[in-house]
Amino acid sequence: MPGQTLWQVRGTKRVYVYPNTAPFLPQPNIEKIVLGEAHEISLPYAPWYDDYAEVIDLEPGRMLHWPLNCPHRIVNADCLNVSFTTEHMTDELRNAYAVNYANGVLRRTLGRALGSKR
Secondary structure: OOEEEEEEEEOOEEEEEOOOOOOOOOHHHHHHHHOOOOOHHHOOOOHHHHHHOEEEEEOOOOEEEOOOOOOEEEEEOOOOOEEEEEEEOOHHHHHHHHHHHHHHHHHHHHOOOOOOOO
């Protein structure tokens, strides 16, 4: 749930960054990730999502940072790839984490969808 930056050292890769809204990131899914009930790789994916992605080709010496909680998909080129990810936290990110955590607990406690129009 922290902010992330991807640093490309060697090789190339294509990064698809999707909006951090449904259907790319359903709210219940982010809550499950925050609560440790799911991993980020368990998010839904359909090939048509790519139509809505920002696509970035990352080359050596470049780095990429995307908005908080944006799902992303990485396709390595047919070469040796070396990259690393750094994470960071700010007060704003901690607050967003706390809100998602609280919503997840409340969703489980109340047994209904939060924010519904019922």
